[in-house]
Amino acid sequence: MLHRRELCVTPLGAEIDLSNARNVHEARLIHVQGCGALTERSYELPEDRDSLGDILSILTLNETPLLQMELPCCPTCAGLIAAGRGIENVNCAELEAISERINAPFESLEQSIRDLEPLLTLLKTGLYVIADAVCVPTDGDGSFFWAVQNEPTRHPATGMAVDMASDDYDYYDGQPLYLYPSQSAARFDAARVDYYKPRIMQPDAPRAVAYTVTDSLNLLLDGHHKAAAAAALHRPVPCLLILPMSGIEYSGKFGLTGKPKALWFHSVQARADGLPNKMVKKLIADRKVDFILSRQRIAPGKLVGRDWEDRFLRAGGHYPAMRELAQMLSTGCSFTEPVPEEWLRRHLAQPEREEAQRAIAGVIPIMELQADERLRAIALQVAREFPPCRAQFFAYRALSRLKGDAEIEQLFVDYLVEHDDKHDLMREIVDGYWDEE
Numbered sequence: 001m002l003h004r005r006e007l008c009v010t011p012l013g014a015e016i017d018l019s020n021a022r023n024v025h026e027a028r029l030i031h032v033q034g035c036g037a038l039t040e041r042s043y044e045l046p047e048d049r050d051s052l053g054d055i056l057s058i059l060t061l062n063e064t065p066l067l068q069m070e071l072p073c074c075p076t077c078a079g080l081i082a083a084g085r086g087i088e089n090v091n092c093a094e095l096e097a098i099s100e101r102i103n104a105p106f107e108s109l110e111q112s113i114r115d116l117e118p119l120l121t122l123l124k125t126g127l128y129v130i131a132d133a134v135c136v137p138t139d140g141d142g143s144f145f146w147a148v149q150n151e152p153t154r155h156p157a158t159g160m161a162v163d164m165a166s167d168d169y170d171y172y173d174g175q176p177l178y179l180y181p182s183q184s185a186a187r188f189d190a191a192r193v194d195y196y197k198p199r200i201m202q203p204d205a206p207r208a209v210a211y212t213v214t215d216s217l218n219l220l221l222d223g224h225h226k227a228a229a230a231a232a233l234h235r236p237v238p239c240l241l242i243l244p245m246s247g248i249e250y251s252g253k254f255g256l257t258g259k260p261k262a263l264w265f266h267s268v269q270a271r272a273d274g275l276p277n278k279m280v281k282k283l284i285a286d287r288k289v290d291f292i293l294s295r296q297r298i299a300p301g302k303l304v305g306r307d308w309e310d311r312f313l314r315a316g317g318h319y320p321a322m323r324e325l326a327q328m329l330s331t332g333c334s335f336t337e338p339v340p341e342e343w344l345r346r347h348l349a350q351p352e353r354e355e356a357q358r359a360i361a362g363v364i365p366i367m368e369l370q371a372d373e374r375l376r377a378i379a380l381q382v383a384r385e386f387p388p389c390r391a392q393f394f395a396y397r398a399l400s401r402l403k404g405d406a407e408i409e410q411l412f413v414d415y416l417v418e419h420d421d422k423h424d425l426m427r428e429i430v431d432g433y434w435d436e437e
Contacts (some may be wrong), residue, residue, distance in 0.1 A: 005123035008033045011113060016129070017262075017269040022328075022334040024111055024173050024226070024241075027131035029263075029270045031279070036124035037062050037092075039316065040244070045070070049265075056298065059211065059219060061122070064090045065220050066182045068298040071158060076171055079158040083150050083301025084274040086184040087221065094118040095222065098209075102222060102240070105204040106132075112207065112240055119209070119221070120242070127283060128266040129243040133180050133208065133234040134336055135218060136369070137227040138316035140325070144314070145179040145220075145227060146188070147308050150300040155180075161326035172326045174216030175267055175335070176241055179208075183224045186305030196229035200238070207240045214320065215266050229313035234401075236369055243268055248284065260284070316317075320365045327362040327390075338372060339363055348378065351386040361390035364398055376402060383411060396429045409433070 016030040021027070043056040059067045066084035086383055087095070093380040101115035109132050116130070137145040140157040157178040160171045200207055208223020217431050218241055220227060230237040243265035249272075260272040260280050285419075320328060344363070350356040360382055368376040375398060382395035396415075399408045412430045419427055 002220075003196065006033060007035060009113065009117045012127075012275065014263075014274060015271040017271075020173070020269065021131070021133075021169045021175065021267040022266065022333070024131045024133045025336050027087070027268050028109055028113060028130050030113060030120070030128055030130055030200050032120050032123045032125060032128055034121045034123040034125050038122040038211070039124050057213070058298075058320050059084075059213060061087065065299075065301075066090075066221075067180065067213060068152075068301070069158060069213065070152065070154075070298050071214075076160045076162065078154050078156050080152040081148075081155040081158065081180065082152040082298040083148050083303035084182055085302050086187075087182040088184060088187055089302075092122075093297075094122055099222070102209060105199075105202070106207055106238070107204070109240075111332060116240065123242070123244075126286065127245050127263065127265075127270075127279075129241075129268045129270065131176070131241040131243060131268060132222065132237050133176060133241050134369070135177055135208075135227075135239045136236055136319040137179055137231040138319045138321075139180070139321035140320075141177045142317045142321055144231060144308060144312045145314075146181045146224060146302075146311060147257075148181060149303060150304050151411075152298050152300075155217070156322040158214050161216070161329060161388065163323055164175060172329045173267060174214070174322075174325065175329070176212045176216065176243065177216050177320075177325070177335075178217050178322075179201070179210060179218050179227055179237065179239075180213075180217055181224055181303060182196070182219055184211055184303050184305045185308070187224070188228070189225060189304060192225040193232060195225050196234060200226060200229045200235060201234065205238045206305055207238050209240050210242070212241055212266055214244045216325070228422045230310065231312055234315060234318040235371065236319075239395055242386050245283065248272075299378060309333060317369075320369060324362075324365050327358065328366050329362075331362040331366065333363055333366055335366055335369055338370065339367060344374075348381060348385075351382075356392045357386065357389040360386070361394050364391070364394040367399075368398055376405075376408075380407070380411070393429075396426050398431050400433050402432075409424065 010031045012029045016027050021277050038061045042058045054073045055070045058065050064085050068082045071079040097118040113130050131407045161174050162171050176313050208226045209221045210218035214220050227237045246266050247264035248260050249262040251259050263270045347356040347359045379395040379398045386392045412433050415430050
């Protein structure tokens with residue numbers, strides 16, 4: 001192990017491309033000289049009937065599992081996840097050292113990297129991206145992020161995002177959007193949630209800290225009560241993400257040979273030119289390490305510790321699911337910046353066109369995520385002017401979440417009068433408008 005005086009974090013000036021990272025505000029490339037106490041180990045599983053996939057991945061801190069995943073070789077298929085042993089059971093002075101700083105109001109990404117240095121030096125030596133992003137406190141399938149199972153469970157955010165509405169079932173690489181806990185639910189403190197509720201709404205809200213484990217899923221290392229406060233308010237969670245390197249793009253034919261052109265950190269890309277040749281060569285060498293063959297399987301975790309209240313269990317349904325993510329990505333719109341007015345006008349003016357219907361269906365969940373003030377008016381327009389389609393479905397769903405609105409209530413009453421098919425999905429949304437939250 002390295003001596004403490006040798007551990008350090010060095011920001012690098014590489015150009016960062018966020019065009020594929022829709023939920024990221026900004027990001028920086030860093031080099032970590034670390035001790036490897038926080039590390040992800042991957043094992044190749046033998047092929048047999050009982051194996052869902054061929055890779056077992058375990059993220060550990062001081063040898064204690066925080067997350068266990070069994071991932072299939074098929075990138076479009078979801079894998080299994082089992083909870084870890086609970087980060088509160090790990091003796092980690094570095095987490096305690098950063099607690100006060102990361103619970104303070106956010107100043108800048110550069111300052112946050114300095115504040116996180118004790119935690120970052122627990123990583124194994126290498127390149128990482130630190131990103132300021134918005135995440136959602138759900139599993140990507142309508143469940144509250146902290147309501148997990150100890151037993152291995154199929155998790156949608158371990159696979160790719162597929163656009164079920166497209167003729168070709170278009171697949172997209174995911175976004176580091178969803179959260180998974182590392183802390184036992186028995187540690188939940190309602191007073192702590194109430195403390196963060198007003199703070200999580202501010203532009204300088206204190207950030208949660210998470211480590212990205214798949215293209216779409218992040219493991220929370222700190223900030224479970226911040227995420228629970230966001231869930232109670234149906235708002236996104238401001239997060240600092242630690243993204244490990246996931247791939248290298250080369251300059252040769254088909255990007256498979258030649259000099260490294262770009263480094264991928266899941267959805268974030270960093271240019272490789274300008275980095276020291278010695279550093280890049282070591283990165284390439286490190287990625288050629290063979291997996292160890294293992295016959296172990298993921299073991300049950302220990303995070304289940306309470307029965308969650310309905311207000312938390314229902315909160316997961318207020319966020320985009322993985323089945324919606326691909327359509328959101330197909331719009332080309334950022335999840336962190338307002339949707340351009342011209343873009344909205346162009347598509348809203350063509351309600352009969354399938355292209356416009358698909359675009360509006362994808363952008364409504366984005367506007368919900370942003371709590372965009374224009375959403376109510378746009379959803380009403382879509383509900384009234386668009387034919388039955390996914391865009392209209394998402395518009396009615398968005399309106400159903402705006403309680404106590406006389407105009408929306410009248411729209412829904414009219415719908416019930418005009419549509420008597422009890423199997424109509426829209427009617428199901430409308431019927432639920434008067435249910436108590």
